Amino acid sequence: MKNTIQLTVDAVVFGYESGNISVLLVKRKYEPYKNAWALPGGFVLENENLEQAVERELSEETGVKINYLEQLYTFGDVARDPRGRVVSIAYFGLVKPNAFKLHASTDAQKAEWFNIAQLPKLAFDHKKIVQIAIERLQGKITYEPIGFELLDKRFPFSDLEKLYTTLLGREIDRRNFKKKITSLKVLDELDEKVSKGRGRPGSLFSFNQKRYFQLKKAGIIFEI
Amino acid sequence: MKNTIQLTVDAVVFGYESGNISVLLVKRKYEPYKNAWALPGGFVLENENLEQAVERELSEETGVKINYLEQLYTFGDVARDPRGRVVSIAYFGLVKPNAFKLHASTDAQKAEWFNIAQLPKLAFDHKKIVQIAIERLQGKITYEPIGFELLDKRFPFSDLEKLYTTLLGREIDRRNFKKKITSLKVLDELDEKVSKGRGRPGSLFSFNQKRYFQLKKAGIIFEI
DNA sequence: GTATATTTGCGTATCATATACGCATATAAT
DNA sequence: ATTATATGCGTATATGATACGCAAATATAC
Structure with missing residues (x-):
């Protein structure tokens, strides 16, 4: 039994x-x-x-x-x-x-x-499982910096912004978003710059995981 | 196998x-x-x-x-x-x-x-399970009104406040807390009043679940 | 009965943060 | 040289969080 x-x-x-x-x-x-x-x-x-x-x-x-x-x-x-x-x-x-x-x-x-x-038709109840996972991803990205796991180690700021607009499904103000992320001090700005097609070239950034864990321990939450 | x-x-x-x-x-x-x-x-x-x-x-x-x-x-x-x-x-x-x-x-x-x-000594890994559950309770109460499940159907406002101070383990300003909860309009104020020992008698309240689900559907979050 | 302690209910001033938006700068395409 | 585009930095305003003052209604002490 x-x-x-x-x-x-x-x-x-x-x-x-x-x-x-x-x-x-x-x-x-x-x-x-x-x-x-x-x-x-x-x-x-x-x-x-x-x-x-x-x-x-x-x-x-x-x-x-x-x-x-x-x-x-x-x-x-x-x-x-x-x-x-x-x-x-x-x-x-x-x-x-x-x-x-x-x-x-x-x-x-x-x-x-x-x-x-x-998505194609899925076996078993996997459609439902994927749906729940998508909700988790969208919810989680607003209060934990898991997005960095999806980007390259070094990325231009616009990549992060694009990721967030895609995941959240809405536009976010580029300047305010940058201010918010910058104020958390979880990003290191590198010396290198990249130019992606047109426009002014931007700095590359990397995610400072050490700094993030310090903040998390201190009880500070990452919130978009 | x-x-x-x-x-x-x-x-x-x-x-x-x-x-x-x-x-x-x-x-x-x-x-x-x-x-x-x-x-x-x-x-x-x-x-x-x-x-x-x-x-x-x-x-x-x-x-x-x-x-x-x-x-x-x-x-x-x-x-x-x-x-x-x-x-x-x-x-x-x-x-x-x-x-x-x-x-x-x-x-x-x-x-x-x-x-x-x-708590007494617990069997298996149940101590760990209880710890994780306590963290969930403390976290959850700040963004979902699950606290009402722990109170009577009709309760004085001070009971809700006491519950939150106990769960959060810190003092909260009574007046600001009431303003915040009131602004959510998830509580119905009843006509009845109760006096608990000394002090001015307070109204009884009940949790308006219907109203809460409306808010939740509209994407509004309960946050303390 | 009067004074005092206690709890409730309502208000306002101040501070912090979120949001809206202006504009100069550095590059590629025309 | 001109135009389009992306970046970087700034400021004004609105919104919400926090601190705190005080009157009203009751129980208790005297």
Whole structure:
């Protein structure tokens, strides 16, 4: 009676590139939902922790190694999987997409990035899981500087601004946004400048994680 | 290999009464950790959803029926349970403690409320689970009006204020706090007044849930 | 009965922060 | 040389947070 529930992990991994937020999906090799797109994930092994299971499955099915990972939610409805009772612990991850070459194997035929506005039909209850992950991303970005996980180590300020307008889905005043971020002192301005097409060249910035943790310890919140 | 992981739910249920925040615990009847205090909870049955499992276990072990319940976090470290690999989905609940007479049965010898500042030694990793739940409670109360779940239907304003000072662990200006809550228009002022000992009698208030959901839909956040 | 302590209810002054927006500067395209 | 575009810096105004004063209504002490 107790021992018939199976346990899986699934990962909703977001990437960002020049105004595009995408999710990492795999094409299933086996039944059920053979040939359908799904979140990377699979069964938890008895001798590994949950985070290890997610990282292993991600690595196996997509070749991606994650730099930011947190637990999202556990989905356990009785009928969510046709194979029987399967409870899945979903994780939420962020990577810089151009940092990895996708490489599918084991249970996946293919691994691909999909724009979150143009997702294919998804297996199981994965559509719902992605929706909840998107809400988490949008909510979280307003009070924690997780956005930096999606940008290159060194980036022009306009990249950060573009990321925020994309994620929040609304315009933000460029000058006030810069004032706010600058006042937090979590960015280091580098000497180097870059010119992107037209316009005055801008400085490159990098995220000062040390400074951020100091602020966080002191109880200061990052708020947009 | 797949089928040896077992699944449980645990509930961290908070109650509040006149300046005291307490957690509901049960004394274990069987091994492991026989006679130790632990969170109410137990194995998930194959044909019930996770929320149903929590509510069933709470009802069986303590007699409490919950009015506010949300998922907290899933704990899955390999060695967290001496019986083998047991993954537990923890829930977070709020009740008005005087609304129920505690009644232990099945796996519990006893069920009792404990002040969060004076908890006994707990079984498994339940101390950690309680800590995370307390952080969630303190964080959540500043941006969602969950505090009302802990008060009677009709309450004097000073009860709400006391609850917040207790939960936040700091003094708040009584007049500014009232202005802030009043401006949200989520409270209905009733005609009735109560006198608690000395001092001018105050109106009773009730929480207008309908109005709150309207505000929430419109994107307005409750913030202390 | 009168004075005092206590709690409630309502107000206003001040300070900090968010928002709106003006404008000079440095580059690419025409 | 001119125009379009992106950057960098500034200031005025509106909004909201905080500090705090004080009258009203009650219980308690004398």
